[in-house]
Amino acid sequence: MEFATSLEGRTPGQRHNATLAARRLNGAILAPNAEWSFNAAVGQWVRSEGYVRAPVSYGGILVPSWGGGVCQTSTTLYNAALLAGLEVTERHAHTIAPSYIGAGRDAAVAQGIADLKIRNPYPFPCRVEFIVNDSRLVCKIFAQASTNQVRRYVPECVLHTEVNAIAPAPAVVGFRAQAGRAGVQVRLWRVCTRSGETWRELCHETQYAPLPRGVRISR
Numbered sequence: 001m002e003f004a005t006s007l008e009g010r011t012p013g014q015r016h017n018a019t020l021a022a023r024r025l026n027g028a029i030l031a032p033n034a035e036w037s038f039n040a041a042v043g044q045w046v047r048s049e050g051y052v053r054a055p056v057s058y059g060g061i062l063v064p065s066w067g068g069g070v071c072q073t074s075t076t077l078y079n080a081a082l083l084a085g086l087e088v089t090e091r092h093a094h095t096i097a098p099s100y101i102g103a104g105r106d107a108a109v110a111q112g113i114a115d116l117k118i119r120n121p122y123p124f125p126c127r128v129e130f131i132v133n134d135s136r137l138v139c140k141i142f143a144q145a146s147t148n149q150v151r152r153y154v155p156e157c158v159l160h161t162e163v164n165a166i167a168p169a170p171a172v173v174g175f176r177a178q179a180g181r182a183g184v185q186v187r188l189w190r191v192c193t194r195s196g197e198t199w200r201e202l203c204h205e206t207q208y209a210p211l212p213r214g215v216r217i218s219r
Contacts, residue, residue, distance in 0.1 A: 001157075002140040003080040005072055005100050007132070013054030014069030018137055020050055021073040022130035029127055029144075030120040035089055038074050038109055038116035045070050045111070057096055071108050072100055072137060074116045077128065078107035080139040081118050082190055082203060084126065085155045090117035096181060097208040104161050104186035104206045122153050155194035159203075162187040167210045183210030 007015050021042050030036045045051045045067030054068030071094070079101075081088060092114040097103040107116045120126050124145035131138045143150050167183035188203040 001080060001084040002138060003076055003083055004133075004136040004138040005076045005079075007072075007135045007137055010069065010072070010100070011054055013052045013064075014072070017045065017051050017054055017067050017069035018072040019132055021045065021067075021070045022076075022132070022137060022139075025073070025077065025128055026130045027127065029125050030086070030118065030141075031125055032120055032123050035117055035119045038077065038118075039111060040115075042070070042073075057094060057098070071098070071106070073130070074107045074109045075101050075105065076130075076137050076139045077118075078116055079105055079159070080128075080141050082159060083157050084141040084143075085121075085157055085192060086126070086141070087119040087121050088117070088203070089119050090115050091204065092116075093204075093206045093208065095209055096211050097184060099181075102161060103163070103184050103208060104188040104204070105159070124149060124153075152195075155192035157190050157192045160189045160191060162189060164205075170210060170212050181211035184208050 007018065010018070024042050028041055043049060047066060051067045053064040053066055055062040056065040056068040078088065078091060092108045094106055094108045098106050108114055109116055122143065122145070124143060127142045127144055129140045129142065143154055163184060163186050165185040185205070185207045187205045190201045190203050192199055192201070
């Protein structure tokens with residue numbers, strides 16, 4: 001199973017950090033019936049590890065921070081894991097819905113604060129692979145098992161986003177124009193099919209705050 005997010009429109013620093021984190025995870029093994037931590041596998045995203053300062057959103061305001069862009073890597077992996085039928089035991093959302101993924105599909109990470117944790121429910125290991133292809137960050141998850149084992153244990157999954165409420169972006173008068181973003185409340189569902197049986201799971205419900213729309217005034 002695979003999932004990809006676009007790197008177009010991201011800053012060079014964000015692209016660098018997202019790619020570096022992906023390289024650290026490339027080849028990671030999710031052991032059978034075990035929980036796996038994104039933060040533990042990636043390690044510290046600091047200067048000494050090759051990361052650079054890049055824009056990070058704090059309440060909708062972009063500020064430079066070490067490792068800005070790593071959340072795109074965790075988000076890409078999160079979606080691939082859901083499609084692969086893996087269990088997500090810890091996931092956090094951004095305060096403002098990010099632009100590189102649909103609302104409810106993000107997985108924010110922050111060292112010592114927020115992690116992405118995944119449990120492999122299968123009796124065989126799964127391998128994580130990342131590649132950068134045509135300005136896309138691609139995550140692939142492979143079951144290290146026979147074809148018969150895959151058919152027996154791994155369901156085919158699709159994700160569906162249900163939008164429950166939308167809050168328009170308020171206008172704020174200032175000296176700098178800023179494109180706003182509506183707040184939204186969504187539910188993410190996973191629909192899985194295996195051996196002719198279909199079931200529906202609620203992954204989570206997420207509430208995003210609106211990003212104010214700046215209205216320019218003359219000085």
